[in-house]
Amino acid sequence: MAEEGRPDRQRWSDPLASASLPAGLPSWPDGCGASDRAAAEAAGGASQLAAAEESGGRRRGARLRSGKRPGGRTGPASPWRLAALVAASIALLALAGFGRLPGLAGGSAGGGLGSSSGSGESAWADRSLDPKRLTIGYVKDSPRVLLREDEALRQAAAAAGVKLAWREYVDSAALVRAVQSGEADFGEADDAALASLHEAGDGLRALAAEPSNPQAYAIVAREGSEPGDVAGLRGRTIGYVPRSNSHALLLQALRQAGLSEAEVELRPLSPVELIRSFRKGSLDAWAAQEPELTRLESLDARVLADGQAIAGAVGLRELLLTTAENEASRGELLEAVVWAYGMQDEYLLRDYHDAAERLSEQTDVTHLQWLRLFERKSFGTAPLLPGIQAEEQRLADALAELGLRASPIDMTELLRAPE
Incomplete structure (x- = not known):
């Protein structure tokens, strides 16, 4: 159960760092990706990982239900603290x-x-x-x-x-x-x-x-526009930020949909230009990532595919x-x-x-x-x-x-x- 007013996001397993990772580093978030979990299991063993998640989940859940931060304090932490x-x-x-x-x-x-x-x-x-x-x-x-x-x-x-x-x-x-x-x-x-x-x-x-963070990268189109999925982008213009994670995801998504780069028009943009072109509606789709992805969604973008939907996305x-x-x-x-x-x-x-x-x-x-x-x-x-x-x-x-x-x-x- 998420804390009131809190985004329903993945929780951290506090003891995971001490159980399976070198000392001196903050712990990994629970469920942040199959490869990350596999790496943690390889480092500490599946049994340690499961025990850490169970223990961390109980402590984190109790903290969220009480509305208290570590140490019993409530409210936002001072940046100076x-x-x-x-x-x-x-x-x-x-x-x-x-x-x-x-x-x-x-x-x-x-x-x-x-x-x-x-x-x-x-x-x-x-x-x-x-x-x-x-x-x-x-x-x-x-x-x-x-x-x-x-x-x-x-x-x-x-x-x-x-x-x-x-x-x-x-x-x-x-x-x-x-x-x-x-x-x-x-x-x-x-x-x-x-x-x-x-x-x-x-x-x-x-x-x-x-x-x-596969959910933080996606190919989007304007709400009410014609493309219903990535395969529907044939012959259309797609904006992207060169050499970004969303650019790599776009190329993988096109390949999965059976489209070559020659069958679409790819338009390189800066992140600022990506937002501007969406406002103008000058393109058909955009490869976006956070924080631009959330900003586009607030402008009525809809997701055609994100990193979770692309097979082999790494x-x-x-x-x-x-x-x-x-x-x-x-x-x-x-x-x-x-x-x-x-x-x-x-x-x-x-x-x-x-x-x-x-x-x-x-x-x-x-x-x-x-x-x-x-x-x-x-x-x-x-x-x-x-x-x-x-x-x-x-x-x-x-x-x-x-x-x-x-x-x-x-x-x-x-x-x-x-x-």
Whole structure:
């Protein structure tokens, strides 16, 4: 039974992290995708997973029925209280010898860039770091905009002698390119953007993964329009954001419906242009993802197919990424950044109304639209477990087959296994 006024969304299994995942990371949401559950089972065993879900479900259900937040408090959490919690958690992990995220090395540990040719030369060799600045990129209208106010993260950077800088990007592909070029040092991007743009030797590193969210990606049409399903899009014009997860889903949906790209007209758009074209009714269908999907639904869009309806759809998640240079030279600071992302995920789950209100003031998405998004999309930060790594490799292979990559690529360099 959902709490009154709360989106009926997937719940978290609190003990799952301690039962089957490395210490120091927030727990995974229950039911966030078959591949994620399989990865958790592989890490901790089916019996541990079931026990964790049962225990976590009872505790979470009791908390929701009582209307109380952890610790017996009611009402929205103060962002400063959350910041203090992050700072205290980081300090305790450091004292206990924990907190080393998979694949991160502090100080001088870790290697430099790889090379696809084996000669030691790399097309990205000119990328340089500003030792006094860490630039974090985020996509427009992302919940990560709130992290700009995270005092604990700012203090962690200051303690390392680094100033945080924040830079907004129009979409995930732009963010991935920025990290590749060295314009940004860290960011969260669609796994399809990362898998389609990653090149051997570019030094990109994925540090953690968000849950798979097939319901957060869909092909939509205007209410009352003629196409009844994806197969009905033959000869029609479809808008999409290039190299996004929804772009990959669109290509897979067309193939499943027996349509080739030559049988439709694909129109590349930015997320802002996607909304604008829907308002004008200038296209026949749109491949959309959150938060644009919820915004389109509020404009009377109807879903023709989402990620759950497309056989073989893989990925459909975000990855936290950086570069090998950042990983080697300031791994401890990146640990604090990843931890802050995970703590914000917990905040979005727990204090959804407070988060929706704050986000509505800083984005083009309304309070009610954010609540709908929270109902549809799960949040959580977890290590790159073997099941996730295998799925990301399948995604890269699928993108090569669909033409979003010139050739297949081994994702081993990008994806780091938990230590």
